Amino acid sequence: MKHFRKTSFPLDEIRRFLEPGPVVLVSSAWKGETNIMTLGWHMVMGFEPSLLGCYISDANHSHVMLRKSRQCVINLPTADLLDTIVDIGNCSGAEVDKFERFGLTAVPGTHVDAPLIRECYANFECRLHDGGQIRRHGIFIWEVVKAHVATSPKLPETLHYRGDGEFMVSGKAISRRSKFKPENL
Amino acid sequence: MKHFRKTSFPLDEIRRFLEPGPVVLVSSAWKGETNIMTLGWHMVMGFEPSLLGCYISDANHSHVMLRKSRQCVINLPTADLLDTIVDIGNCSGAEVDKFERFGLTAVPGTHVDAPLIRECYANFECRLHDGGQIRRHGIFIWEVVKAHVATSPKLPETLHYRGDGEFMVSGKAISRRSKFKPENL
Numbered sequence: 293m294k295h296f297r298k299t300s301f302p303l304d305e306i307r308r309f310l311e312p313g314p315v316v317l318v319s320s321a322w323k324g325e326t327n328i329m330t331l332g333w334h335m336v337m338g339f340e341p342s343l344l345g346c347y348i349s350d351a352n353h354s355h356v357m358l359r360k361s362r363q364c365v366i367n368l369p370t371a372d373l374l375d376t377i378v379d380i381g382n383c384s385g386a387e388v389d390k391f392e393r394f395g396l397t398a399v400p401g402t403h404v405d406a407p408l409i410r411e412c413y414a415n416f417e418c419r420l421h422d423g424g425q426i427r428r429h430g431i432f433i434w435e436v437v438k439a440h441v442a443t444s445p446k447l448p449e450t451l452h453y454r455g456d457g458e459f460m461v462s463g464k465a466i467s468r469r470s471k472f473k474p475e476n477l
Numbered sequence: 478m479k480h481f482r483k484t485s486f487p488l489d490e491i492r493r494f495l496e497p498g499p500v501v502l503v504s505s506a507w508k509g510e511t512n513i514m515t516l517g518w519h520m521v522m523g524f525e526p527s528l529l530g531c532y533i534s535d536a537n538h539s540h541v542m543l544r545k546s547r548q549c550v551i552n553l554p555t556a557d558l559l560d561t562i563v564d565i566g567n568c569s570g571a572e573v574d575k576f577e578r579f580g581l582t583a584v585p586g587t588h589v590d591a592p593l594i595r596e597c598y599a600n601f602e603c604r605l606h607d608g609g610q611i612r613r614h615g616i617f618i619w620e621v622v623k624a625h626v627a628t629s630p631k632l633p634e635t636l637h638y639r640g641d642g643e644f645m646v647s648g649k650a651i652s653r654r655s656k657f658k659p660e661n662l
Contacts (some may be wrong), residue, residue, distance in 0.1 A: 305640065311517050312637035312645045313498010332496050335520040337532045337615070345530065345616065347522045378653045382661050425610060430522070431530065433614065452497035452637075452647070455490065457657045460497045462637070463648025468563045472642045476567050 293395070293411040294372065296442035301414070303342040306439050309368055309414055310344060311336045312462065314450035315377055317367040318346070319398075321406045322357035326398060328390040328409065329354040330381035332453040334366075342436040343421055349430055353385035358432060362420035363404040366434070367412035371449040371461050378457075403438040413448040414441040478580070478596040479557065481627035486599070488527040491624050494553055494599055495529060496521045497647065499635035500562055502552040503531070504583075506591045507542035511583060513575040513594065514539040515566035517638040519551075527621040528606055534615055538570035543617060547605035548589040551619070552597035556634040556646050563642075588623040598633040599626040 310316070315332045329352050337343035344366065348355055358364050369377055376394050383390070391398050391407070398407035401417045408415040418434035425431035442448070452460040469477070495501070500517045514537050522528035529551065533540055543549050554562055561579050568575070576583050576592070583592035586602045593600040603619035610616035627633070637645040654662070 307640045308643075309639075311498065312639055313496070333520045333522065335518045335530065335532055337518065345520065345532065347520055347530065374651065374653065375656070378656045382656065382658050422614070425614070425616075429607070429610070429618065431610075431616070447639075447645075451651075454494075454497055454632075454650075455492045456662050457652055457654025458493075459651045459653065460632075461648040461651060463646040465639075466559065466636075466644045466646060467642055468559065468644065469642025471560070471563045471567065473567050477641050 294370070295410060296413055298440040298442050301439040301441035303436055303439055304339040306342055306416060306436055307336045307339070309441070309448070310334065312450065313452050314368060315453050317369055317377065317380065317409055317412060318354060319365045319367055319406050319409055320354050320357040320361060322361045325357070326391060326407055327354050327357055327385035328380050330377050337433065341421065344418065344434045344436060346432045346434065347430050348432055359423065359426055361405065362423065363406050364418050364434065365401060365404065365406045365408050366416040366418055367409040368414040368448065368450065369412045371451055373411065374451055374459065377451060408440065414439065479555070480595060481598055483625040483627050486624040486626035488621055488624055489524040491527055491601060491621055492521045492524070494626070494633070495519065497635065498637050499553060499647070500638050502554055502562065502565065502594055502597060503539060504550045504552060504591050504594055505539050505542040505546060507546045510542070511576060511592055512539050512542055512570035513565050515562050522618065526606065529603065529619045529621060531617045531619065532615050533617055544608065544611055546590065547608065548591050549603050549619065550586060550589065550591045550593050551601040551603055552594040553599040553633065553635065554597045556636050558596065559636060559644065562636060593625065599624065
């Protein structure tokens with residue numbers, strides 16, 4: 293698997309990677325246990341602070357770990373990890389040590405106790421910004437407090453879930469920067 | 478502009494189009510006025526009922542119209558509408574009749590008063606499922622109550638925003654259906 297060289301990335305610009313809707317891997321740690329879940333239900337909610345909303349059902353083994361620890365890492369995998377992503381989403385952390393099972397490397401975070409997944413293109417360390425919507429709506433509102441992003445390639449090839457076992461791989465880039473008002477970029 | 482032939486689509490399968498993270502156009506109607514806004518900050522939140530969470534700042538002219546009418550249509554544009562999407566996002570409904578300015582056709586909804594945009598690949602009629610998170614978090618939780626989807630092509634070419642005026646166009650499709658547990662599809 294690829295090992296990316298990473299650098300710190302401005303928190304107010306991480307939407308570049310998350311807003312297009314890629315499948316992400318959410319890693320967590322609680323009481324000596326770690327876990328990873330595959331997630332496609334997330335949205336950007338702001339730049340400063342850098343907020344991300346995630347819908348995470350309590351049917352996931354990660355749910356309690358995330359709610360109790362109030363921390364996670366949102367990891368951005370690339371298309372070559374497709375089978376790993378699918379397999380992570382089709383087993384439970386209640387039965388499997390996912391780092392060990394899938395040969396992934398847990399790297400200590402600098403701002404949170406949850407581990408970064410080394411084999412992912414980017415790692416966003418998050419603290420729970422507001423947990424008030426978890427019980428009623430399943431919405432975790434995270435603040436990204438540290439971003440580690442690969443120095444190359446500039447744009448990763450990401451995976452986007454369509455349901456029913458089907459994915460879309462990110463395609464070509466188009467800029468319309470010149471048509472935007474600066475405040476709308 | 479393209480005029481798609483559409484058919485009714487199962488509500489519990491619309492994630493096929495929205496979960497990959499495309500930019501959408503949100504149309505609304507309130508007190509005789511209609512409006513359209515460009516939105517990339519949304520996430521799937523369930524199948525049955527079919528729920529969609531959207532972060533919509535009160536800086537948008539649409540915000541009050543959506544909050545008061547408690548209805549909208551989420552329209553899915555294809556890549557050929559790129560310039561229209563950008564232009565819609567860079568002017569305000571307070572000053573412009575966006576249907577007229579951009580030559581878009583307002584089609585009456587069957588379940589809501591907000592208009593469908595005929596030139597879009599799909600139209601999802603929505604009613605506000607829970608407005609309790611609007612004032613504090615800007616989150617509108619919509620229930621999709623009727624879906625109209627083009628009969629062809631099977632998969633639309635969608636646009637995904639990266640910030641800073643840059644877009645990603647949806648790429649190739651890959652299936653891993655055989656690797657999923659049925660309950661995880």
